[in-house]
Amino acid sequence: MKLKKLIVEKYEGGMGISNLTAAYRLPLMTISIIVKNKDIIKYANFVKGVKSIYKQRLETLEHVEKLLLLWITEKQCVVDSASEEIICEKAKVIHADLMKNQAGTSQESEVFKTSHG
Structure with a gap:
């Protein structure tokens, strides 16, 4: 970038x-x-590790990425590994929390799908 x-x-x-x-x-x-x-x-303001640009990138998803990267980094600091399934579940929890905090203020879809890859 x-x-x-x-x-x-x-x-x-x-x-x-x-x-x-x-x-x-x-x-x-x-x-x-x-x-x-x-x-x-x-x-563009990218999170470390993000390599692609999406014109329609949603603000909440950007925030989810930043928080998830922070969580993964914390896990690595204490030499605790997390499987792909655990990371995907954590991403869903972060997204749900953000959507709850933004109730009624966002035009973004409330459905969050994790990708594997």
């Missing part, structure tokens, strides 16, 4: 797409997509 933000900075500073392609040794199409999505990339 840092590289994408750097490419956007250079582009907005006047560097051309072909120069960016040569400087970062990335395909023209990759640079073009980064430049096309520059507004999303420029203002």
Whole structure:
């Protein structure tokens, strides 16, 4: 993500797409997509470990990710492992708590589905 933000900075500073392609040794199409999505990339605030951008990313899900990552980090600090099933269950609990605290203020769906992967 840092590289994408750097490419956007250079582009907005006047560097051309072909120069960016040569400087970062990335395909023209990759640079073009980064430049096309520059507004999303420029203002994106990502949790460590998150590698993809969703235009319609829901605020609650972003918060769930941050809290879940914090919980996993705490588990690792005390040398306690958590299975994928336990992590998914914790994510559901965090989401339910956040939705309870935001009752009536959010337009987001209350259904939370965990993904495995």
